[in-house]
Amino acid sequence: MDTATMDLDAIKQSMAKTNDLFSSEVFGKRNFAAIDQIYTRDARILPPGRQMASGRPEIKGFWYDIIRSFNARSAVLESVDVIAAGEGVVEIGKALLTAHPAGQPEVQWDVKYVVLWKQEDGQWKWHVDIWNMNA
Amino acid sequence: MDTATMDLDAIKQSMAKTNDLFSSEVFGKRNFAAIDQIYTRDARILPPGRQMASGRPEIKGFWYDIIRSFNARSAVLESVDVIAAGEGVVEIGKALLTAHPAGQPEVQWDVKYVVLWKQEDGQWKWHVDIWNMNA
Numbered sequence: 001m002d003t004a005t006m007d008l009d010a011i012k013q014s015m016a017k018t019n020d021l022f023s024s025e026v027f028g029k030r031n032f033a034a035i036d037q038i039y040t041r042d043a044r045i046l047p048p049g050r051q052m053a054s055g056r057p058e059i060k061g062f063w064y065d066i067i068r069s070f071n072a073r074s075a076v077l078e079s080v081d082v083i084a085a086g087e088g089v090v091e092i093g094k095a096l097l098t099a100h101p102a103g104q105p106e107v108q109w110d111v112k113y114v115v116l117w118k119q120e121d122g123q124w125k126w127h128v129d130i131w132n133m134n135a
Numbered sequence: 136m137d138t139a140t141m142d143l144d145a146i147k148q149s150m151a152k153t154n155d156l157f158s159s160e161v162f163g164k165r166n167f168a169a170i171d172q173i174y175t176r177d178a179r180i181l182p183p184g185r186q187m188a189s190g191r192p193e194i195k196g197f198w199y200d201i202i203r204s205f206n207a208r209s210a211v212l213e214s215v216d217v218i219a220a221g222e223g224v225v226e227i228g229k230a231l232l233t234a235h236p237a238g239q240p241e242v243q244w245d246v247k248y249v250v251l252w253k254q255e256d257g258q259w260k261w262h263v264d265i266w267n268m269n270a
Contacts, residue, residue, distance in 0.1 A: 048267035086221030114265045132183035132267040
């Protein structure tokens with residue numbers, strides 16, 4: 001089904017639930033199993049300073065490493081724009097990441113991102129996820 | 136028109152022409168007017184280390200600054216994947232940027248990117264453009 005003919009507000013609400021899972025479960029509780037509800041099976045992430053990673057096992061490994069090694073505390077995501085894109089949606093967003101590495105002061109990163117969303121098993125999930133830092 | 140029902144190979148050929156313009160005109164000849172043929176009027180770029188920039192005047196200013204201040208010499212783009220996305224297309228790609236700053240050795244950056252493409256005035260152009268470095 002083409003998202004241009006769907007209720008974009010309903011999709012946005014569903015997207016907000018997925019984004020909240022990332023904040024509350026992955027960053028908040030370090031529940032990496034929740035990544036199954038956030039990323040599609042064949043999702044790809046393109047993280048700064050690393051090679052592209054493909055599929056949930058690699059993506060879980062990435063977030064596990066990052067969140068533990070930086071002692072990441074929170075990720076606050078905000079949609080800036082949502083563009084209908086066939087069966088998917090392209091989101092432009094920003095995020096504030098907070099971490100507290102052992103023995104160091106708290107650090108924050110202003111991040112911006114682009115995510116191609118896709119519906120899988122009735123849920124809106126991240127299919128292609130790329131981001132970078134503002135500074 | 137939905138790109139899922141169009142000839143994706145024909146679109147890819149048209150996309151390759153736009154990518155070539157970026158390499159040959161913008162990086163090769165520093166012809167920043169060619170950006171009109173590469174980015175849509177209301178395109179957005181999300182460069183690492185900077186805020187998002189919107190519209191061609193801001194985008195021209197960005198590339199003008201970067202290419203001159205780093206004495207950038209070449210940008211070689213390669214499509215890794217092209218995904219039909221409604222009236223647009225999402226491209227995952229990689230790029231090799233070469234620069235030769237005054238008084239310094241030549242430097243190269245391995246870059247990966249995601250571009251949402253859109254047709255404007257009969258040409259396929261970059262509508263949302265985000266990238267980061269591999270290292």
